[in-house]
Amino acid sequence: MADENGILLECRKVSKLFGDEGKTQQVLQMIRDGVGKDEIQSQLGAVVGVREASFDVKRGEFFVIMGLSGSGKSTLIRTLIRLIDPTDGEIIVDGEDITKLSEEGMRNVRRNKTAMVFQHYGLLPHKTVFENAEYGLRTRGISQTERREKAQSAIERVGLKGWENYRPSALSGGMQQRVGLARALAHDPVILLMDEPFSGLDPLIRRQMQQEFGRLQEQEDLTTILVTHDLDEALMLGDRIAIMRDGEIIQIATPDELVTNPADDYVASFVEGASPARFLVARSIMSEDPITVRDGDSAESAMNLMRERKIWSVFIVDGSGKVQGVTSWDAVQRAAQSGSGTLTTSTSGVRKPTTCDPGMSIDELFPLVLNTRHPVAVLGERDEVEGMITKNMLLEALAHDIDYDEDEVEAPSANGAGTTEQANTEVPSV
Ligand SMILES: Nc1ncnc2c1ncn2[C@@H]1O[C@H](COP(=O)(O)OP(=O)(O)OP(=O)(O)O)[C@@H](O)[C@H]1O
Ligand SMILES: [Mg+2]
The missing domain is CATH 3.10.580.10 (CBS-domain)
Structure with missing residues (x-):
């Protein structure tokens, strides 16, 4: 259950450091003191992946994370379901601080509440489209009939009816991407996490997938967190967009606010190509x-x-x-x-x-x-x-x-x- 503000996921000062664990406290102190990422790296050899990231995502919201390569997007989205354990901070999912959960407890959260689509969709090559979509449901101990129903419905929702018995290799990149999406949707996730899910697709298919996804999101009672490099994608799909630099979130805003009121030159350079008029409202x-x-x-x-x-x-x-x-x-x-x-x-x-x-x-x-x-x-x-x-x-x-x-x-x-x-x-x- 979300809290009364409808917040489903909350990140409170989440940091992720890579490097010598013996220096963790020292690095965290430097972060609190405002020392920059490069400086920390040269002084202590520690890499700041994510730096005191705080944000909340509302139920039903489409939340986008953007930033240059190396700015910490993948690290951040992975910490949200502890595929990477955060070094510091709290992550509240559905009212529960998941940083305190055991590995077993965390597996349950991943199985029952979240699904993740990775950039290289991770399909099983020797299994059919149907088996791929169904995969994962097997680990949840639900009946075969129910598994079949969920997988079939997810396949249909992403427009792959008729392809159930083909292997991924017989499908185009865009179709394989949709299998990845179907597998995630078959889970009925409360939160869908996607790390550059459309980036491997050529522009035409990518636009088509984005549009399909936008429609899907409207129909489903889904909360989505998406990492992307693609400004148009962020502006088209996002209810709000977080911009990261050097592990830090430097602005969280609606597309409209971001385009008309970027927090600094870095953000401005991101949204430069956007036509403000498209996002203006009355x-x-x-x-x-x-x-x-x-x-x-x-x-x-x-x-x-x-x-x-x-x-x-x-x-x-x-x-x-x-x-x-x-x-x-x-x-x-x-x-x-x-x-x-x-x-x-x-x-x-x-x-x-x-x-x-x-x-x-x-x-x-x-x-x-x-x-x-x-x-x-x-x-x-x-x-x-x-x-x-x-x-x-x-x-x-x-x-x-x-x-x-x-x-x-x-x-x-x-x-x-x-x-x-x-x-x-x-x-x-x-
Ligand atoms: N396993 C790791 N060990 C050490 N450093 C890492 C590790 N994973 C990520 N980093 C560092 O953390 C920072 C953030 O990396 P991350 O992969 O999150 O960036 P990103 O924004 O997803 O970039 P991209 O757009 O290229 O995917 C980088 O400086 C990277 O070098
Ligand atoms: Mg990444």
């Missing part, structure tokens, strides 16, 4: 202070606000802050000159706003923003207006520049007032 491109007025407020005061802030659209909200309408300068000005002088949802020119969630992707936002002449309202948890997005903001974001300046975006025509209802988005600069 929250990252919206303006955070749209003008909102209460239903029935004075149109004159709305005009003052608009002039003051140079924002030429206004959202009308009800007593509980929920958005009910949106309109532009023209309509507000007309309302100010009308009998009541108030702005309500039934005022001429006030429309029902188009709305979206803060997490909506650019792809989904496009049609929404293009199909309305008013800004799109980004709604918070209680349906309050958290922000707004105009066509210009979307374009700015796509131009890789999300530091747009609201003043420039929302300017009225020269006479200080827009001439059409498009005033919010399309009026030329003053």
Whole structure:
């Protein structure tokens, strides 16, 4: 069972040292003192594989570990199920500190909760696809009928139905990779660990496998930790990505955060090739202070606000802050000159706003923003207006520049007032 935060695996200051065990305490002290990997190696001859790695993985999450060759990815993922014993730190899996388990206890965890796919999938060449998929289940003492069902279902899930009786050598690399995956899935793992599982595949098959895997992950109640060198793979599949350098995790972030806000130059160089627009969501491109007025407020005061802030659209909200309408300068000005002088949802020119969630992707936002002449309202948890997005903001974001300046975006025509209802988005600069 995960704890109440839904955390399934937690790594607390995990370090792995290679070298003279007599120097372990000395090296750990140097790590605590912040001495670098190279320095430790030259002084004590010890290699720091992993350095005080701390992170947690939520149930159902797809967690990716990236970093240059030698940065400690394989060492870290292997310590998570103690294929390599960590030198220091705690690893909590499903509420249990596995660093304290006996070898037997650890075997049970591996058998019942985890499965690992290695880079060179480790298939048994003399066994058939079916036997390979079934292998491992045999050690768990489950009945033959159940083993068969699980293996068959896993084979079908990875798209290898019809290949059950072939040997791995009769399969392409991509298909063999899927056998490895089927073997892991047949276990019904709670946590699936994968170390560069797609790296041996040619680009076309790799993309196909990644996409299939993305779908699989959505269908299965699976928590996955993936090591990869491939940025696109990390960005496409990862809910969060940890970047390692010299054994240390230097940033953990969502794809979106990583691309738009890399922690340092090293991370920036990793994500250089990524197009930010692909990972942007409504929250990252919206303006955070749209003008909102209460239903029935004075149109004159709305005009003052608009002039003051140079924002030429206004959202009308009800007593509980929920958005009910949106309109532009023209309509507000007309309302100010009308009998009541108030702005309500039934005022001429006030429309029902188009709305979206803060997490909506650019792809989904496009049609929404293009199909309305008013800004799109980004709604918070209680349906309050958290922000707004105009066509210009979307374009700015796509131009890789999300530091747009609201003043420039929302300017009225020269006479200080827009001439059409498009005033919010399309009026030329003053
Ligand atoms: N058995 C070992 N004995 C000594 N040093 C090791 C051992 N295994 C790994 N290391 C060292 O630990 C560090 C991390 O290695 P690791 O294999 O985890 O890197 P990686 O990030 O997986 O690299 P790659 O991308 O090349 O697979 C390296 O400096 C490596 O030399
Ligand atoms: Mg590795």
